[in-house]
Amino acid sequence: MSESDIPRLPAKERLILELLAGAEPKFGLQLVQESDGRLKRGTVYVTLNRLEDKGYVTSHQETPVPGAIGLPRRLYSTTGFGSRVLWAWTTLAQQLATEV
Amino acid sequence: MPGSLLLALARLVVDAETVNRLVEPTIADLRREFADSGTSRIGRMAALLSGYAALWRVMGAVSLRATLRAFHPVEFDLRSFVYHAPWVPLGIFLVVFMWQLLAWSLIPMALAGLIFAATVRRWNTRHPARLAVPKRVVEPASLGINVALVPVSGNAGGLIFMTGSLAILMLGLPVLAVFLTLAALSGVAVAAALFAWHAVTGHTPQPGSPLGRLAR
Numbered sequence: 001m002s003e004s005d006i007p008r009l010p011a012k013e014r015l016i017l018e019l020l021a022g023a024e025p026k027f028g029l030q031l032v033q034e035s036d037g038r039l040k041r042g043t044v045y046v047t048l049n050r051l052e053d054k055g056y057v058t059s060h061q062e063t064p065v066p067g068a069i070g071l072p073r074r075l076y077s078t079t080g081f082g083s084r085v086l087w088a089w090t091t092l093a094q095q096l097a098t099e100v
Numbered sequence: 101m102p103g104s105l106l107l108a109l110a111r112l113v114v115d116a117e118t119v120n121r122l123v124e125p126t127i128a129d130l131r132r133e134f135a136d137s138g139t140s141r142i143g144r145m146a147a148l149l150s151g152y153a154a155l156w157r158v159m160g161a162v163s164l165r166a167t168l169r170a171f172h173p174v175e176f177d178l179r180s181f182v183y184h185a186p187w188v189p190l191g192i193f194l195v196v197f198m199w200q201l202l203a204w205s206l207i208p209m210a211l212a213g214l215i216f217a218a219t220v221r222r223w224n225t226r227h228p229a230r231l232a233v234p235k236r237v238v239e240p241a242s243l244g245i246n247v248a249l250v251p252v253s254g255n256a257g258g259l260i261f262m263t264g265s266l267a268i269l270m271l272g273l274p275v276l277a278v279f280l281t282l283a284a285l286s287g288v289a290v291a292a293a294l295f296a297w298h299a300v301t302g303h304t305p306q307p308g309s310p311l312g313r314l315a316r
Contacts, residue, residue, distance in 0.1 A: 029129040041129070041150060042157025045122045052121070059121075070131030071107075071124050 009089045012047050015039065017056060017078055017086040025075035027062070048076055056082030106155060109218050114162050122162060126155050202272050209272040216264030223257050262287070 009017070015038055019031050026034075028044040039047075051057040058079050061072045078086070110123040130151030137147040198206055266284055270277050 027129065028125055029133060040157075041126075041154035043161065045125050045158060046161045049121050070135070071128040073128040073132060074121070074125040 009085060012039065012043075013051055013056070014086065014089060016044075016047060016051060016076075017082055020057065020076060020078045021083060021086060025060075025077040027073040027075050029073075031076075045074075051082070052076075055079060056085060108222075109214070110159065112218050112221055114159075118162055122158050123155070126151075126158050130155060205272045209268050212264070212268045212271050216260070216268065220257065220260050220264060223260055 015035060016031060019034055020026060028048060029041065031048075032039045032041050032044050048057060048059070052059060056079060057076050059074050059076045062075050064072045106127055107119070107123065110119050114123070130148070133147045133151060134144060137143040195206075202209065262284065266280050269280055
């Protein structure tokens with residue numbers, strides 16, 4: 001595996017994966033609200049889009065409720081690959097913290 | 101500005117996948133938060149403002165990404181680079197320079213310009229002008245809302261172009277309102293005189309001539 005093939009996980013992407021891990025699918029605004037100000041509304045979907053391109057998350061539109069106005073929201077959840085990447089990074093961080 | 105109009109504007113500027121994955125979810129959040137904000141006027145206004153701010157940040161990020169892609173070493177495309185490269189410094193220069201001249205008038209001008217550009221682009225998509233246009237660096241599908249590249253002729257498209265241009269100038273330079281109105285009226289008078297002259301003499305302009313292009 002070359003260096004460019006190693007999955008990378010910047011802080012914001014890791015935070016999103018942590019918020020999504022083991023939970024029901026969530027939409028962008030929900031992630032912003034749960035992040036205590038660490039995620040911004042203007043960038044959350046850009047980051048989610050990047051995560052989807054990397055294969056860490058998957059998304060689908062919510063089922064439209066009869067009579068509801070507006071567009072259906074997009075719900076995000078982690079993929080198996082995303083969960084493994086998060087687990088690997090968390091394990092690595094814990095081991096580094098122990099050694100330091 | 102209603103969500104449907106924002107969505108229509110976004111569809112003119114960016115590709116369908118980006119609209120689907122970035123713009124639509126942001127608008128959906130905006131609408132849902134507005135609906136959930138209750139009856140408090142302040143709460144509803146706060147929901148709208150934060151939603152709009154988020155949407156414009158998304159649009160900014162999308163535009164920036166499209167521009168940066170032109171400079172990407174792997175995805176580098178000479179035609180795209182030639183088209184995008186000058187816009188970055190030119191855009192920064194224009195905003196800084198024009199702000200010195202127009203200050204806050206620049207904002208209504210920019211909004212009017214955006215609406216005008218989207219209108220003329222939409223009209224042109226539905227009624228393509230049959231004007232002879234110079235060979236372009238970009239494909240027609242990539243025109244976006246660059247008014248300078250959208251061809252219009254002597255029909256409703258031309259009328260949209262003229263009224264839109266006048267509206268932008270009058271918003272930014274109200275002192276020119278009288279001059280611009282007189283100029284527009286003079287233009288209409290000259291056009292009417294030309295139509296009348298053609299009707300009386302039965303003269304048909306040659307297809308390749310400047311008058312022929314106007315008459316199409």
